[in-house]
Amino acid sequence: MRKTKHSWAAVAGRGNKGEKTAEENARILPKATYEERKKQEAKRKGTLKTLAGKLLKTVVGGKETMKKAGGEDVAGSLLKIPTSRKGAERGTPAEETICICIEQGKFLEACDHIYNLKHSGNDGVRKSESLYALLAERMWTVVEEVLSGSGRMFLEPLQSVGESLKWEKQKEADWLGNSQGMDSVSTWSPNFWRKDLEEKLIQYVTAQIPLFGSPANTDDTALKQHLSHLETTFLPSLEHRSDIFKEAGLLVTYARCCRTSLCSHLSTLTDSNHFSFSQCLLIYEWGLKIYKSGSKACLRPSQIPQHNLSLDGQYLVWIILKTEEKLLAVTRKEVGKALKEAFDIGKPPCTDAAVIQILTEKTEAARRVSESLSEKVEAVCLEQCLRFLESYEDEVRSFLQLDGCPPICSSLRILENCCLLRTVWLKLTYICSASTSQDLKVNGFLDRMEDDITERFLQTVTSKVKGTLKNHFKKCDSGFGHILESLKQSFLAFGKKQTDMYEALVQAVNAIVITEYVQALLTTPRKPSSVQRRKVVNKIEEDHRMMQAIFKECLGPAAGPLKDPIKAILELIQASDAEGMEIALLPILKEFPELRKEHLSAVLDLKDSLGREDRTALLKAFEDNCRESETEANLLFADIEVKPRKYGLCGCLCC
Incomplete structure (x- = not known):
């Protein structure tokens, strides 16, 4: 279908050609028609007076002011000012000619006339400033009319707007070229036309963007609908209006303003502190889709002149990179927060599967959109894991510096977290592309934390057990059973029972207790009484059964046998005669070569009805069979010091 062009003058109710003079009209037209034409002429001059009055009110940047009546007088006198040569031949003042051109939408002609007026003297500079301002106002009115939907009716004036912008750019270039080497402080006028046009376009396009709602809206579905609306409604509406700007030679400016508005909108969305990773990923995916399709609105490369193709790509890439930057920042924030919550010292540890999900779910989600993006997200997750370990080590160090003994359950929870982190990192090295340096850092963090917390944990256990056993054999209930039960519950709550660390901890605690x-x-x-001795032996038997049951339950049925000197002591003092005691002594010396004579003497004190001769024989057997220990590791009796007793080692007063 052939497009019909409408003239700006036709819309304004006037012809394109110059009007005849009053004398010609009087001779040719009938009287009634002539009177009507005179009325129209008077009306036109009134309009010109109004325009002239308006432009004079803005003379020299709006610094001059005038009263309403005075403005009309000046406007009337403006039409009588001497004209340029061409205007003088036609009997039309230069300012009136300019106003007519502006009114008819012939902005390029108006530019030439104003330029000539500026260089004609007779206060032309001051007048040209006001005329340029009026010209700009009328041009932006045309642009607003085009944007409001009256596109093709204003095609010719819009084309004149485009030509005027080119004229302004060329004249400014000429002025800059001529002013080089001069000390003039004057500036080129008119200034900022293109900038003003871009501001108008950006304001309009921004106003057309549908609102997303509250910045705190974290609903993915709502964001999907918003992006779909942009793609199916907003961008096509911009494309529809781009045709007339293309015909007017303003497509590049229009397209740039559309992209600027869209970039600003998407940037505002992603800059919200409430936006989640999934929402940022939705915007990233949408931008990538538009970039790849290249078929939406004025973002389509085919609509941009060949010299401006790179500009189109830059804007789209800027949207994608800006969103990617926000997405990676949100990844750091969410992963860091999730790790901190998962390894809170005051809460039970989570499973390694949950931690793996924290560190990999975002990478997998990004991989569905872009492989390169998933690699960046993966790198951020690994980096955040290292940062968390560093902060967690500081937190553990602060925990160890607390006054008093740290709670046993909290210490075990930290050790369990270390086991969990080690397992997680081992799995991550198979899933992700962790570097050797990262692996060394992680293992270094974990080794230091495990060593520090294990040492403090064992110190705490030693202190508590020692304090409980201080008067254990003097009281009916010293609290020893409560300590053992507490240790059992803490160990049973330990989630990583299949690790070497757990077994080593239980064995170390068992050795401390023993x-x-x-x-x-x-x-x-x-007191050397038979009743007291029997009570002590009975208590030893009861405690031994309890310790054996607890530590076997903690280690599980698959665990090997533990060192048990208490069982050996019971077998020794419960033997029926001296010969049986001597037989029971030999395995003790073999298993505990660090046993000293004073240790054996203290044990023999527990034996009821042990004669002096039998005691001496047992001590002699000890001297004959004792041997030096080949190793100094795990020597149970090595650090046990026995206080001197009322009687000698053999039970008499001679030693």
């Missing part, structure tokens, strides 16, 4: 128990047993002063 050592402290034997220490208390051998160093507690006792």
Whole structure:
């Protein structure tokens, strides 16, 4: 279908050609028609007076002011000012000619006339400034009319707007070229036409963008609908209006303003602190889709002149990169927060599967959109894991510096977290592309934390057990059973029971309990009465059964046997005669070569009805069979010091 062009003058109710003079009209037209034409002429001059009055009110940047009546007088006198040569031949003042051109939408002609007026003297500079301002106002009115939907009716004036912008650019270039080497402080006028046009276009396009709602809206569905609306309604509406700007030679400016508005809108969305990773990914995916399709609105490369293709790509890439930057920042924030919550010292540890999901779900989501994006997200997750480990080590160090003994359950929870982190990192090295340096850092963090917290944990256990056993053999209930039950519950709550660390911890705690128990047993002063001895032996039997049950339950049925000197001591003192005691002594010396003579003497004190000769024989057997320990590791009796007793080692007063 052939497009019909409409003239700006036709819309304004006037012809394109110059009007005849008053004398010609009087001779040719009938009287009634002539009177009507005179009325129209008077009306036109009134309009010109109004325009002239308006432009004079803005003379020299709006610094001059005038009263309403005075403005009309000046406007009337403006029409009588001497004209340029061409205007003088026609009997039309230069300013009136300019106003007519502006009114008819012939902005390029008006530019030439104003330029000539400016260089004609007679206060032309001051007048040209006001005329340029009026010209700009009328041009932006045309642009607004085009944007409001009256596109083709204003095609010719819009084309004149485009030509005027080119004229302004060329004249400014000429002025800059002529002013080089001069000390003039004057500036080129008119200034900022293109900038003003872009501001008008950006304001209009921005106003057409549908609102997303509250910045705190974290609903993915609402964002999908908003992006769909942009794609199916907003962008096509911009494309529809781009045709007339293309015909007017203003497509590049129009397209740039459309992209600027869209970039600003998407940037505003992603800059919200409430936007989640999934929402940023939706915008990234949408921008990538538009970039790849290249078929939406004025973003389509085919609509941009060949010299401006790179500009189109730059804007789209800017949207994608800006969104990617926000997406990676949100990834850091969300992963860091999730790791901190997962490894809170005051809460039970989570599963390694949950931590793996924290570190990999975002990478997998990004991989569905872009492989390169997933690699960047993966790198951020690994980086955030390292940062968390560094901060967690500081948190553990602060925990260890607390006054008093840290709670046993909290220490075990930290150790369990270390086991969990080690397992997670091992799995991540298979899933992600972790570097060797990252692997060394992670293992360094974990090794230091495990060593520090294990040392403090064992110190805490030693302190609590030692304090409980101090008067254990003097009281009916010293709280020893409560300590063992607490340790059992803490160990049973440990989630990583299949690790070497767990087994080593239980064995270390068992060794501490046994050592402290034997220490208390051998160093507690006792009354040399048969009743007291039997009570102590019965208590040892009861405690031994409890310790065996608890530590076997903690280690599980598959665990190997633990060192058990208490069982050996019970077998020794419960033997029926001296010969049986001597037989029971030999395995003790073999298993505990660090046993000293004073240790054996303290044990023999527990034996009821042991004669002096039998005691001496047992001590002699000890001297004959004792040997030096080949190793200094795990020597249970090595650090146990037995206080001197009222009687000698053999039970007499001679030693």
